[in-house]
Amino acid sequence: MTDPEEEVQRVLEAIDALVESGPPLDRAKRSAEVMTAVQTRMRRARRQAVQELKDGGMxxxxxxxxxxxxxxxxxxxxxxxxxxxAPE
Structure with missing residues (x-):
């Protein structure tokens, strides 16, 4: 199993690769798309984890x-x- 910190670093490096090259307009569009997708997934994951804690009796x-x-x-x-x- 991979170390969680290593996983985070790999994800951040992949994001950097997506948004660091090309014309500024393209980078801005890709950055916005990545930000929206990541925010949605992380909000869902956080909510699910907190719900599991609550369902587990906390x-x-x-x-x-x-x-x-x-x-x-x-x-x-x-x-x-x-x-x-998410609100901007």
């Missing part, structure tokens, strides 16, 4: 403490619709 306050975020933020994550575009 309280929202326990989840918040473990993640180092506020109780209110945990509630927002659970209420998030990952398929709705």
């Amino acid at each position: 309280t929202l306050r326990e989840i918040a403490a473990e993640l180092g975020i506020s109780f209110g933020r945990v509630r927002q994550i659970l209420a998030d619709d990952p398929d709705k575009p």
Whole structure:
């Protein structure tokens, strides 16, 4: 199994390769496409993981403490619709 930090580095390098070459307009368009796709997938993954913690018996306050975020933020994550575009 691959080290999670190595996986993150490989993903970032792949993103860099996508957005570092070509004319500025092309780079801007590719960057926007990548950003939207990554945000949607990460929002979905985060929501699913937090939901699994809750379904596993953790309280929202326990989840918040473990993640180092506020109780209110945990509630927002659970209420998030990952398929709705993120605000710009």
